[in-house]
Amino acid sequence: MPAGSQRATLAMVAEVAGVSLPTVSKVLNGRGDVAAATRERVQEVIRELGYVPQPGRRPAAPARVVDLVFDDLVSPYSLEVLRGVTDAGVESGVDVVVGRLPEREDDDWARRLRVAGREGLIVVTSELTRAQVEGFARAGLPLVVIDPLNLPRVEVTSVGATNWNGGVAATEHLLGLGHRRIAYAGGPVQASCSQARQHGYRAALENAGVAADPALILHGAFGYPDGLEMGGRLLDLPEPPTAVFAGSDATALGVMEAARRRGLRVPEDLSVVGFDDTMLAELATPALTTVRQPLQDMGRVALRTLLRLAAGETLDSHHVELATHLVVRDSTTNLQGAP
Numbered sequence: 001m002p003a004g005s006q007r008a009t010l011a012m013v014a015e016v017a018g019v020s021l022p023t024v025s026k027v028l029n030g031r032g033d034v035a036a037a038t039r040e041r042v043q044e045v046i047r048e049l050g051y052v053p054q055p056g057r058r059p060a061a062p063a064r065v066v067d068l069v070f071d072d073l074v075s076p077y078s079l080e081v082l083r084g085v086t087d088a089g090v091e092s093g094v095d096v097v098v099g100r101l102p103e104r105e106d107d108d109w110a111r112r113l114r115v116a117g118r119e120g121l122i123v124v125t126s127e128l129t130r131a132q133v134e135g136f137a138r139a140g141l142p143l144v145v146i147d148p149l150n151l152p153r154v155e156v157t158s159v160g161a162t163n164w165n166g167g168v169a170a171t172e173h174l175l176g177l178g179h180r181r182i183a184y185a186g187g188p189v190q191a192s193c194s195q196a197r198q199h200g201y202r203a204a205l206e207n208a209g210v211a212a213d214p215a216l217i218l219h220g221a222f223g224y225p226d227g228l229e230m231g232g233r234l235l236d237l238p239e240p241p242t243a244v245f246a247g248s249d250a251t252a253l254g255v256m257e258a259a260r261r262r263g264l265r266v267p268e269d270l271s272v273v274g275f276d277d278t279m280l281a282e283l284a285t286p287a288l289t290t291v292r293q294p295l296q297d298m299g300r301v302a303l304r305t306l307l308r309l310a311a312g313e314t315l316d317s318h319h320v321e322l323a324t325h326l327v328v329r330d331s332t333t334n335l336q337g338a339p
Contacts, residue, residue, distance in 0.1 A: 008049035017045040022063035071126040076278035084299020110139040120306040142309035161293035166324035167200020174243040178335035183216035183241035185230040227254020243271040249280040271332040286330035
């Protein structure tokens with residue numbers, strides 16, 4: 001460089017080359033996860049600017065990156081988990097790349113992530129095949145799942161909430177208000193979190209001496225359309241329920257709309273309890289009574305657990321459960337005529 005000119009820096013190289021600082025660092029460190037054309041462009045800019053690392057200083061370490069994969073990127077549930085993961089990423093100095101689960105099985109998925117230098121992968125409310133899980137194990141890529149729809153291997157590390165306790169709390173709340181015909185509009189039948197909530201619902205009924213009616217137990221996706229459909233089926237029964245425990249807040253809102261379309265009022269004619277306590281619960285009319293699961297904390301724990309696995313630490317347990325609790329609002333009330 002001409003005498004008196006400014007010494008070239010990594011930031012200058014990155015700006016002129018049109019790439020990120022971590023990419024420049026990877027090129028300088030000889031990392032293989034940089035496209036050939038990008039590598040050539042960075043090296044050319046380094047030569048043009050005459051960049052030389054300062055004596056005694058190593059190039060900045062490449063950024064640490066994890067992948068966060070959802071089956072549904074736009075649900076309130078996903079947004080809460082996303083915030084928790086990204087907040088923990090900022091605290092830990094880790095970048096988070098957000099994406100969706102591949103629509104078809106991809107044998108190279110784990111290998112590509114490993115070649116790209118990923119620390120690991122967090123999968124949220126998605127169904128993984130045994131082949132996918134085994135692929136991550138072979139690639140040595142740490143995996144943590146949040147509220148999985150299935151667990152093809154028991155040793156897969158997972159993070160969830162006390163779903164059984166939440167199911168008990170929701171049902172006991174409705175029983176305490178005098179309801180006896182209480183329906184469960186749950187999530188996918190194979191989802192472990194939905195199964196646990198249903199088991200809690202059944203346990204609370206049994207403890208109260210109330211027989212569970214199979215006609216009042218339905219399953220669907222965790223979403224508004226399925227809640228609307230299940231709510232309609234329940235309310236069209238010859239002897240409909242007086243209360244519904246829904247497997248998610250979005251499901252609960254669908255049930256409430258099904259009631260409205262039939263000229264029923266919530267909570268005067270039908271009490272409804274949700275699960276999650278997302279922003280939907282407070283925005284609903286009436287405000288939704290729901291079981292709160294700490295979604296942001298679940299995301300934080302998942303990220304920190306993944307980094308522990310990436311560091312080679314041994315975990316005390318493959319499964320972490322965070323506490324749930326009931327939040328009572330306006331969508332539930334005493335059964336009319338109950339003592």
